[in-house]
Amino acid sequence: MTIGARSHRLSPVVDAIPPSGIRRFFDLANQMENVISLGVGEPDFVTPWHIREASLYALERGFTTYTSNRGLPELCEAITAYLEDFELHYDPAEEVLVTVGGSEAIDLALRALVCPGDEVLIPGPTYVSYRPCALLAGATVVDVPTYPEDNFRLTAEALEACVTSASKVLVLCYPNNPTGAIMTSDDLAAIAEVAIAHDLFVISDEIYAELTYGSQHASIAALPGMKERTIVVSGLSKAFAMTGWRIGYAAGPEDVISAMLKVHQYTSLCAPSMGQMAALEALTHGKEEKDRMVASYDRRRRLIVDGFNQMGLTCHSPQGAFYAFPDIRNTGMSSQDFCEALLRETQVAVVPGDVFGATGEGFIRCSYATSVQQIEAALERIAKFVDRLW
Amino acid sequence: MKDVKELELLRLLAMDSRLSTQTLATLVGTSQEEVEQAVRELEQKHVILRYSTVIDWEKVATPRVTAVIEVKVIPQREVGFDAIAERIYRFPEVRSVFLMSGGNDLQVTVEGSDLQAISRFVSEKLATIENVHSTTTHFMLKKYKEAGVIFDDHEDDRRLVVAP
Numbered sequence: 001m002t003i004g005a006r007s008h009r010l011s012p013v014v015d016a017i018p019p020s021g022i023r024r025f026f027d028l029a030n031q032m033e034n035v036i037s038l039g040v041g042e043p044d045f046v047t048p049w050h051i052r053e054a055s056l057y058a059l060e061r062g063f064t065t066y067t068s069n070r071g072l073p074e075l076c077e078a079i080t081a082y083l084e085d086f087e088l089h090y091d092p093a094e095e096v097l098v099t100v101g102g103s104e105a106i107d108l109a110l111r112a113l114v115c116p117g118d119e120v121l122i123p124g125p126t127y128v129s130y131r132p133c134a135l136l137a138g139a140t141v142v143d144v145p146t147y148p149e150d151n152f153r154l155t156a157e158a159l160e161a162c163v164t165s166a167s168k169v170l171v172l173c174y175p176n177n178p179t180g181a182i183m184t185s186d187d188l189a190a191i192a193e194v195a196i197a198h199d200l201f202v203i204s205d206e207i208y209a210e211l212t213y214g215s216q217h218a219s220i221a222a223l224p225g226m227k228e229r230t231i232v233v234s235g236l237s238k239a240f241a242m243t244g245w246r247i248g249y250a251a252g253p254e255d256v257i258s259a260m261l262k263v264h265q266y267t268s269l270c271a272p273s274m275g276q277m278a279a280l281e282a283l284t285h286g287k288e289e290k291d292r293m294v295a296s297y298d299r300r301r302r303l304i305v306d307g308f309n310q311m312g313l314t315c316h317s318p319q320g321a322f323y324a325f326p327d328i329r330n331t332g333m334s335s336q337d338f339c340e341a342l343l344r345e346t347q348v349a350v351v352p353g354d355v356f357g358a359t360g361e362g363f364i365r366c367s368y369a370t371s372v373q374q375i376e377a378a379l380e381r382i383a384k385f386v387d388r389l390w
Numbered sequence: 391m392k393d394v395k396e397l398e399l400l401r402l403l404a405m406d407s408r409l410s411t412q413t414l415a416t417l418v419g420t421s422q423e424e425v426e427q428a429v430r431e432l433e434q435k436h437v438i439l440r441y442s443t444v445i446d447w448e449k450v451a452t453p454r455v456t457a458v459i460e461v462k463v464i465p466q467r468e469v470g471f472d473a474i475a476e477r478i479y480r481f482p483e484v485r486s487v488f489l490m491s492g493g494n495d496l497q498v499t500v501e502g503s504d505l506q507a508i509s510r511f512v513s514e515k516l517a518t519i520e521n522v523h524s525t526t527t528h529f530m531l532k533k534y535k536e537a538g539v540i541f542d543d544h545e546d547d548r549r550l551v552v553a554p
Binding site for chain 2 (some may be wrong): 020023025026029030035039044046071127128129157177185195295299300302303349350369372376
């Protein structure tokens with residue numbers, strides 16, 4: 001009996017998905033000592049104590065069983081009440097689904113909506129999960145470029161140029177990881193027009209909605225005619241510093257949420273019950289702590305943006321999320337080379353922009369969800385490194 | 391400087407008074423000169439009183455004993471509690487004095503080199519002050535948190551070095 005090459009065992013769809021570009025940097029940085037990391041895509045706060053304490057209390061009372069597939073009804077209600085702040089109106093009994101992190105919601109939405117032959121439009125640079133999830137759902141991915149000159153906002157023209165008769169879903173991620181770009185209500189209205197004209201469905205990942213600076217987040221689902229063709233995806237991870245709890249949610253039209261619920265009940269059954277209890281506490285009593293964390297990101301945002309501009313790397317002020325996305329093109333290096341040399345020579349870890357999409361080339365993603373002291377130390381090391389390049 | 395920024399400046403300084411004026415300026419979104427001027431004014435107005443350090447004295451080999459003393463006093467005509475409070479807080483071994491609601495009037499924190507030193511202070515100095523009616527002394531056994539700082543905090547950064 002002969003055993004074929006290992007890859008023959010694998011599904012060709014999975015086999016064709018390239019390994020994560022971030023993973024390579026993680027492995028590299030992980031072997032080194034004294035690394036200052038600006039490469040982390042999660043808050044530097046531990047979950048606020050009142051939320052952890054509520055979860056402990058839930059455990060003490062025995063909240064350790066499955067919940068309904070959709071999620072705890074109280075949590076669904078808390079989610080819809082919370083979404084009202086963003087002018088989004090959903091029925092907690094039919095239009096909301098609690099998921100295992102926002103990630104599961106993205107996967108479910110794509111699986112519920114697309115099949116082979118469908119095209120999924122993904123504006124980039126953007127978060128790395130949408131493409132593989134779309135491919136796993138059997139769809140074809142179409143990259144829609146966003147450009148530095150537009151501050152990485154998606155324009156209707158760029159979108160229109162990529163739409164074909166097979167286009168089915170548009171995935172938005174604003175505030176954006178990695179660029180920190182946001183879309184205003186006017187920006188979104190232009191996109192909504194294209195979506196309606198071409199009958200596109202929108203999956204809007206609004207996980208960073210709370211992290212906007214100087215403006216209130218606008219959701220495309222709040223625009224006329226968009227609620228029925230949009231799934232809003234979000235979660236507790238970023239706003240409430242709850243990444244490890246894995247609690248996210250989706251809100252949208254009943255038929256799509258029901259289809260997602262069908263997949264969810266067979267694959268995950270339900271989101272963790274103690275996490276759901278923690279999420280309930282966060283959404284009902286977490287505003288003060290959340291505001292404190294957002295104010296702290298805002299201060300550090302100014303620090304990091306100033307630092308990059310002073311050392312000669314142009315860095316637009318990001319309007320959302322917790323990433324700065326400085327332009328390194330004037331160093332003459334590629335993002336990958338820059339980041340690798342920076343890591344090896346100065347032990348500062350950042351993420352090359354091209355891992356988030358082709359137009360991210362020439363940029364690096366730097367998270368400012370780290371202490372003021374660490375940001376200052378990292379900036380000093382990067383400045384010295386950049387000085388040597390010129 | 392706008393009140394909001396001034397408050398933010400004070401909060402930042404209360405957490406870390408060693409932040410440079412340049413860093414403070416960037417963090418609150420103003421100029422270095424403006425921060426310097428604001429700090430000067432706040433010092434002159436005695437809003438900022440001192441730049442101090444939170445130290446875990448248990449980790450250095452200096453024996454120190456702290457006691458919290460509840461003091462009942464008979465307030466004096468015209469000056470109320472203030473005159474008695476002053477007679478207490480002028481002693482250098484007294485670290486803090488608060489006027490409290492509830493069953494007692496003043497809460498006094500005293501530091502000394504050992505139990506005897508504190509006992510002596512209470513019996514010879516504090517209890518003998520005119521209008522001090524009674525004292526209840528509680529010795530502090532362990533400090534878990536002070537000035538918002540958790541001693542021996544074990545919540546280190548557990549995040550992965552690089553993550554999407």
